[in-house]
Amino acid sequence: MPTCFATSDSESCISLARDKAPTCLTKSTTSLRQFLRLSKVVGIFLLAVTSLTSLGCQSRVASTDEIVIGHFGSITGSEATFGISTDRGIQLAIEEVNAAGGVNGKKVRLITYDDKGDPREAGSAVTRLVTRDQVTAVLGEVASGLSLAAAPICQENGVPMISPSSTNPKVTQVGDMIYRVCFIDPFQGSVCAKFARENEKIKATKAAILCDQTAPYSVGLQEEFEKAFIAGGGTIVSKQAYQAGDQDFSAQLTSIRASEPEVIFIPGYYTDVGNIALQAKKLGLKVPMLGGDGWDSAKLGQIAGDALNGCYYSNHYSHEDPSPRVQNFIKLYQGKYQETPDGLAALGYDAARILFNAMKTAPSLSGKDIAAELAKTTGFEGVTGVISMDANRNPVKPAVILEMKDGTPRYVATIAPGE
Amino acid sequence: MADFLQTLMTALAIGSLYALIALGYTMVYGVLKFINFAHSDIVVLGAWLSYSFAIRALPLVGLDAHNPTTPPPIWMTAGIFVAVLALCSLAGFLIERLAYRPLRRAPRLNVLITAIGVSLLLQNVGQLDFVFGASPQKMPALLPNWELLRIPFGQGESIRYVVLPLIDCIIFAVSGLLMLALELLIFRTKFGTALRAVSFNTDFAALMGIPVDRAISLTFMLGSALAGAAGFLYVLKFPSMNQPAHSVWVLLGLKAFVAAVVGGIGNVRGAVLGGFIIAFVEQFGAYYISSNYRDVYVFSLLILILLIKPTGLLGSPVREKV
Numbered sequence: 001m002p003t004c005f006a007t008s009d010s011e012s013c014i015s016l017a018r019d020k021a022p023t024c025l026t027k028s029t030t031s032l033r034q035f036l037r038l039s040k041v042v043g044i045f046l047l048a049v050t051s052l053t054s055l056g057c058q059s060r061v062a063s064t065d066e067i068v069i070g071h072f073g074s075i076t077g078s079e080a081t082f083g084i085s086t087d088r089g090i091q092l093a094i095e096e097v098n099a100a101g102g103v104n105g106k107k108v109r110l111i112t113y114d115d116k117g118d119p120r121e122a123g124s125a126v127t128r129l130v131t132r133d134q135v136t137a138v139l140g141e142v143a144s145g146l147s148l149a150a151a152p153i154c155q156e157n158g159v160p161m162i163s164p165s166s167t168n169p170k171v172t173q174v175g176d177m178i179y180r181v182c183f184i185d186p187f188q189g190s191v192c193a194k195f196a197r198e199n200e201k202i203k204a205t206k207a208a209i210l211c212d213q214t215a216p217y218s219v220g221l222q223e224e225f226e227k228a229f230i231a232g233g234g235t236i237v238s239k240q241a242y243q244a245g246d247q248d249f250s251a252q253l254t255s256i257r258a259s260e261p262e263v264i265f266i267p268g269y270y271t272d273v274g275n276i277a278l279q280a281k282k283l284g285l286k287v288p289m290l291g292g293d294g295w296d297s298a299k300l301g302q303i304a305g306d307a308l309n310g311c312y313y314s315n316h317y318s319h320e321d322p323s324p325r326v327q328n329f330i331k332l333y334q335g336k337y338q339e340t341p342d343g344l345a346a347l348g349y350d351a352a353r354i355l356f357n358a359m360k361t362a363p364s365l366s367g368k369d370i371a372a373e374l375a376k377t378t379g380f381e382g383v384t385g386v387i388s389m390d391a392n393r394n395p396v397k398p399a400v401i402l403e404m405k406d407g408t409p410r411y412v413a414t415i416a417p418g419e
Numbered sequence: 420m421a422d423f424l425q426t427l428m429t430a431l432a433i434g435s436l437y438a439l440i441a442l443g444y445t446m447v448y449g450v451l452k453f454i455n456f457a458h459s460d461i462v463v464l465g466a467w468l469s470y471s472f473a474i475r476a477l478p479l480v481g482l483d484a485h486n487p488t489t490p491p492p493i494w495m496t497a498g499i500f501v502a503v504l505a506l507c508s509l510a511g512f513l514i515e516r517l518a519y520r521p522l523r524r525a526p527r528l529n530v531l532i533t534a535i536g537v538s539l540l541l542q543n544v545g546q547l548d549f550v551f552g553a554s555p556q557k558m559p560a561l562l563p564n565w566e567l568l569r570i571p572f573g574q575g576e577s578i579r580y581v582v583l584p585l586i587d588c589i590i591f592a593v594s595g596l597l598m599l600a601l602e603l604l605i606f607r608t609k610f611g612t613a614l615r616a617v618s619f620n621t622d623f624a625a626l627m628g629i630p631v632d633r634a635i636s637l638t639f640m641l642g643s644a645l646a647g648a649a650g651f652l653y654v655l656k657f658p659s660m661n662q663p664a665h666s667v668w669v670l671l672g673l674k675a676f677v678a679a680v681v682g683g684i685g686n687v688r689g690a691v692l693g694g695f696i697i698a699f700v701e702q703f704g705a706y707y708i709s710s711n712y713r714d715v716y717v718f719s720l721l722i723l724i725l726l727i728k729p730t731g732l733l734g735s736p737v738r739e740k741v
Contacts, residue, residue: 076546076553077662116546116553116662213711241711245667247657250429251705251713254422257579271555275659283425284580303557303659 066107067365069355070129072140072150077117078245078271081297082142082344086164087112088337089348090139093356095336103359111135119149126150130157136365137161139351142344143269144168144217151178158367160374162355164347165316167293168220172393177367179374179393181351181382182316183417185217188292189224191314191399191415195290196263197232201310202288204262208238210252210276212268215244221267221292229265237261244272249279257285269294274303281307288312296343301407308404316343317384318400318411329383343384350382421572421579422706430702431695432587432656435594438694439649440675442601442687443642449618449685450638453527456534457514459672460541461643463663465507465650467551470660472499473559487559496561503651504644511643512636520632545663555665558658562586590652597648598691601641605687614638618685670714674701677721683734692732696720 071090073083094108102108111133113125122141129135130153138154138161141147147166154161155175163171163180167188172178196204207229212218226236238259240252253276256264264280264287266273273295280289288310295313319330319340329349333341341349357380358373359365377395380387385397398416402409440462447455474484476499480491490496518537522530546553568583605611616624617634625631653671654660661667674697682693697717704716724731 078555078665080554114553116664239711240709243667243670243714245661245665247653247659247661247667248429248433251426251702252710254425255706255710258422271659275657282582282584284582 065105066109067103067359068109068111068133068135069352070126070133070135070138070140071110071112072115072122072125072129072138072146073112073142074117074146075112075114079117079143079269079297081270081299081342082165083114083117085297085342085345086140086142086348088333089164089341089345089350090352092333092336092345093349093352096332097353097356103356108356115141115146117143117146119146122146122149123153126153130154130159135159136359137355137367137370139164139348139355141166143215144171144220145215147171148174148216151175154178160355160367160371162351162374164351165293165344166217168216169392169394170216170220176375176393177371179354179371179389181354181384181387181395182293182347183397183399184394185221185292186224187417188314188399189221189226190228191401192221192225192265192290192292193228193232193234194415195312195314195401195413196229196265197234199312202263202290202312205234206237206259206261206263207234208240208256208259208261208264208287209236210240210242210249210256210264210266210268212244212272213241215269217292217294218267218269222265225265225267242268242272242276244269246272247275249276250283253280253283253285257283261287263287264289266291267294270297270300271303274300274308277304277307277311293343296409298339298342301404301409304404304407306406309406311404312401312412313404313409314399314415315402315409316397316399317346318402318409320411321400325381326383346383350384350387353382354380354387421570421581424570424581426702426706428581428583428587430698432590433702434695434698435590436649436653436656436694437675437678437697438691439594439597439645439652440672441678441682441690441694442598443646444676444679445682445684445687445690446638446642448679449687450614450635451519451530453530454534454676455639455642456531457518457537457541458642458646459668459675460538460545460663461507461511461646462650462653462672462675463545463668464510464541465503465647466654466660467545467650467663468503468506468647469499469651469654470556470558471551472502473561477559483559485557485559490560490563499561500648500651503647507647507650508640508644511639511646514643515636515639520635542664551663553662553664555662556660558654558660560658561655562589586652586656590656593648593652597645601645601687604641610634610637674714674717677717680721680731681724683731686731686733686735689731689733696732 071087073086074080075083090110094110097103098107111129113128115122115125126138129138138159141163142165144166147163148171151161151171151174155177158177160177165182166180167182167185169184169186172180196202196207209222211222238256238261240255242249242252266276266289273291291313293315296315330341333345354377358370362369362373375389378388387395389395396417398414400414401412403412443458476495477484477487477491482491514537518533519530522533545551562585565585566582567585567588570581572579605614613629613634616629617631621631678693678697679690681696682689700716700720701713705713
């Protein structure tokens with residue numbers, strides 16, 4: 001290193017090295033440059049601070065004649081239809097309650113943040129809802145892993161949270177502020193196992209499992225299915241795993257093919273399931289596949305097409321259910337969005353309505369009072385069934401089994417708890 | 420037997436992709452002695468550019484942009500491929516020029532951290548709505564969906580087929596050609612000699628009149644073009660694409676990096692060897708042992724190699740410069 005650099009600090013060394021002709025700088029120009037750099041940094045800092053505080057002020061002004069609730073969901077990402085459907089269901093419920101004069105005379109306003117299906121983003125989205133927007137209650141998420149990331153934040157801050165469709169039992173175990181409006185996986189797993197054992201077209205004694213080892217939902221559901229299937233007299237011949245977003249399933253599928261199962265249980269989310277079905281078809285694997293409510297998306301049929309013909313999944317509701325409460329909801333939803341609602345839209349709608357129901361009877365809008373009212377919910381007529389909270393803040397509800405036919409799910413059976 | 424052959428063929432195709440990406444890591448390390456963490460994002464760029472070009476080019480020949488009934492003419496596929504290579508090498512050039520060259524004389528740690536910064540920047544810019552968006556997309560088919568081979572094994576109920584799709588052959592052939600071209604370029608041309616001289620000793624190479632900056636720029640452009648090619652071939656094989664910041668892309672880059680280290684980082688032939696070894700370990704481990712640990716095999720191999728032969732399989736021991 002030339003000696004003329006020796007006196008200056010390391011920073012100016014870099015700037016000297018950048019100028020190709022290394023000339024000695026006098027001390028005064030160095031300090032001038034440093035001063036300029038410093039003032040630039042200070043300027044940017046001040047700008048950032050002022051813009052942040054002005055933003056903060058805006059959102060903190062919550063008027064007293066409205067109730068703000070938050071929703072965090074995967075509006076983009078691999079599970080985008082989950083978040084979009086849920087949000088639409090919630091919006092519909094809000095529109096309805098506001099048209100009827102609001103909750104105890106107060107209009108309801110929704111703030112939705114996108115978590116991109118990423119647990120870290122879910123954590124920051126909920127922190128933002130709770131601390132900056134100071135929402136009265138939080139709705140979300142669909143994926144259990146994301147609900148688990150957000151639930152401790154709601155619990156600590158005393159904000160009630162209702163997950164519309166996270167089925168993993170651990171979600172509501174976080175604390176007494178966390179509720180859900182869907183059934184849980186021990187039930188869903190036993191429904192799938194029972195169906196695989198007893199359905200005329202499957203009557204399986206040997207099952208293979210392909211599970212998403214990065215999703216708590218998938219791992220939990222897999223365990224419950226395995227337990228129930230073995231208890232019903234079946235055997236698990238192969239257990240394989242993938243990671244959400246994987247593209248290549250050939251090793252798992254060849255391995256499953258070699259074990260000659262009669263049914264393949266895939267408790268994953270729809271994007272991965274669609275890809276698995278396509279690759280299974282290419283490999284000539286003709287065994288029926290079975291899954292849980294993670295399959296519920298119009299995208300599943302678009303990705304897999306006829307590769308999923310003769311495959312089944314358990315779900316919260318079927319749009320073919322003739323009962324008037326389902327058909328009325330579908331008519332309302334189609335009128336607003338020009339599409340048939342999936343189970344997640346129905347659960348989003350139910351979650352929001354259960355929340356408003358509790359708010360109406362709660363003595364105040366504090367987190368504690370709303371949570372206490374939510375715990376008392378009994379016999380609430382939801383689109384996805386009659387909802388009563390049990391002691392663990394989980395509703396007890398029946399499940400439906402749907403069959404994929406050329407890309408659309410068709411109703412097959414309803415299985416009630418305890419059957 | 421059928422399953423063994425099937426796994427072997429998949430491993431060869433995926434190994435070629437790992438090798439293509441690993442080459443970029445190893446070339447940059449050979450010349451600049453630092454890990455370019457933004458390299459895996461060039462693969463993502465290649466993949467998403469292929470998609471963007473494809474959905475715009477397909478309507479020009481009267482095909483549906485998202486679900487073409489027949490593949491486009493071969494010149495269009497080749498054109499998209501060349502355009503992706505060109506844009507990716509431009510991106511590689513710009514990254515080096517704007518982010519790394521100003522730090523040429525800075526401590527190596529600064530450059531390393533800058534590389535992580537560039538990687539995060541590219542990932543998040545890629546997720547913006549007007550760039551690629553944050554939703555997964557389906558790559559339209561650019562090649563016919565042919566099966567070159569379909570060999571039956573066994574009879575009756577337990578019949579199994581070994582299937583060799585056209586795309587696997589194309590991946591293998593195109594990456595083989597690219598690697599051969601690189602090999603010739605590095606060992607048979609004047610530019611290659613300059614590159615090796617810079618890699619051997621930058622200061623002396625400069626004293627010998629070699630334009631060091633230009634050699635480094637070209638290294639980045641070559642490595643990025645190979646990464647772009649890998650991205651293009653990857654989405655042709657696996658058409659359902661994850662959003663640009665998905666962890667799967669990071670893992671893909673990480674495995675290619677492991678391949679470069681296993682083969683001996685800085686060694687071009689080592690990167691190719693490493694790519695195939697990684698793919699074989701991953702695919703056969705997943706098939707014969709358990710798919711639950713497919714990444715564990717890859718990274719265990721890395722630890723093993725680092726313990727037994729820290730310079731990698733083909734790497735030569737380098738004395739630490741004082």
